[in-house]
Amino acid sequence: MDELLEISDQLIRSTDTTFKRYLFDQIDWNERLIGIKGARGTGKTTLVLQYLKENQSLGKKVAYFSLDELYFLSNNLVDAAKDFYQSGGNILVVDEVHKYGNWSREIKNLYDRYPNLQLIFTGSSIIDITRVEGDLSRRAVINELHGLSYREYLAFQHGMQFPTVVLDQLTSDRVSLQELFPEDFKPLQYLKDYIRNGYFPFSGTNEEMYYKKLRQLVRTIVEYDMAEIKGFDIRNGKKILQLLYIIAQQVPFKPNITALSEKTQIHRNSLSNYLLYLSEARLIDLQYPAGISISMLQKPEKILLNNTNFLFAISEKTPEKGTVRETFFNSLVKVNHRINLSTSVDFLVDDKYQFEIGGKNKSRKQIKTENTWIVKDDLEFPAGNSIPLWIFGFLY
Incomplete structure (x- = not known):
């Protein structure tokens, strides 16, 4: 003692x-x-x-x-x-x-x-x-x-202190977000660094070592932490790692349960449980349309990795920009809000706000519904009906 x-x-x-x-x-x-x-x-x-x-x-x-x-x-x-x-x-x-x-x-x-x-x-x-x-x-x-937000990352790594914002501010025409930040603030300056290696509060490591730590962290979660789940057979840990690896190469992943079962040699019934375990371990995120809950054990419509750092650490190739954008948005907004897939755009948040995620060429012409905003990754501050992607990293 x-x-x-x-x-x-x-x-x-x-x-x-x-x-x-x-x-x-x-x-x-x-x-x-x-x-x-x-x-x-x-x-x-x-x-x-x-x-x-x-x-x-x-x-x-x-x-x-x-x-x-x-x-x-x-x-x-x-x-x-x-x-x-x-x-x-x-x-x-x-x-x-x-x-x-x-x-x-x-x-x-x-x-x-x-x-x-x-x-x-x-x-x-x-x-x-x-x-x-x-x-x-x-x-x-x-x-x-949850992992570091972009706001926290700026404080942790660069000593830059900023307030949080709320979702209603981002969608209100009456609030000027630019007034919340100093004139010399460059919001995109460190965004790429955060997206690649800023989600976890590890310090003193280069990018290669950081990714090595992340891959080891993933193995530990699957082979060690999941052993505590009632009914989980640790002998299937290797298959689950294989399942995660397959998903990482294809995200956003629209699962075909039969094909996944054949590829991983995991029984269909067990596969649904393993996807749920990976989600609860915060390694992946299961996406459902509004009105469908994970507890119903329905097949998810889409699967994302939990955060952008996992994208770069686990994927064999450089992730596509669209995948990075969606993963960034999803990983940060879901902390305090409910996210579902939308039938008309990328994401429905709190059954109220709809967001289409894209780059500089994304235009309003592609949007046919009301109460919808375009989120752009190369935008510094709001312009018209477009919101910069980075600002969603300030929600917590």
Whole structure:
């Protein structure tokens, strides 16, 4: 136990609080039980350590336990948390919960036993809080951390601080977005860098090393994290990686389940589940028309990779511009909005706004519906009914 607390103190002391992710200010830290889930590499651990560091400076006794520590192979979480609480502990963060068999039941027990202890847990985006044992769904407030937005990337890598925007601002003729930014701001200056290697908060790596890390991250998610899914056979990990690779070469991918099944040697029934797992792991994004939900297990109309960095890291060839545009838009807008395929344009957002994604030659003549905007990747600021693609990277 002493060694756990020593590790915790070392990690908290060495945590940099200069840059905080968008979710830090969105979480209601007054809640007694907080869950934070998200894909690997998005910065969940750093976020909770920053919170602990702030509270430690206020005089509170805090601790960080990672459940993949060797300590928890022969000791349980309940006993460790009890010792911490009885020694005056106020806030306990439990990281990597999906790697610990009875995590939900034990966290529920701790929540019920120690009303003066704040519990924060983090885990893979694969976690479905409504299905785990212990009935945490009524107790915990769950938050999800996504990759860096373009706005966050500019702050993280270049020290440029900007406000967020909301979707209504982008579609309102009465709001001048240009007034939100300094005159010398060049919005396209770092856009290509972000699209290629800015979604994950890795620092100090060149592009080749960054892509190597991303490919290793993907393998770890498929071969390690997915093993925690009930009913998942880890022996199929290689087939799932093959499935992801096939999708990456063809996105935007309109799936033919029969052809995919034959190519990967994955049974049709299992294939639908595996696509869902890849989506929950935030490796791909399944696209459906309005009115169709993933829970209905309908075949998706289209599949995109989760973010543009995956496009460049996994695909054998340079991604097409149209694919990059759609993936950028989808990955950033879906964080706070519902996206569906539209019958007339590329995307329907919140059942209200329609967006057609394109380059400088995309014109209004191709648009036949009202309440529709053209999104262009080579535009600096709004012009008429056209919105610049980069600004959607400022939604969070």
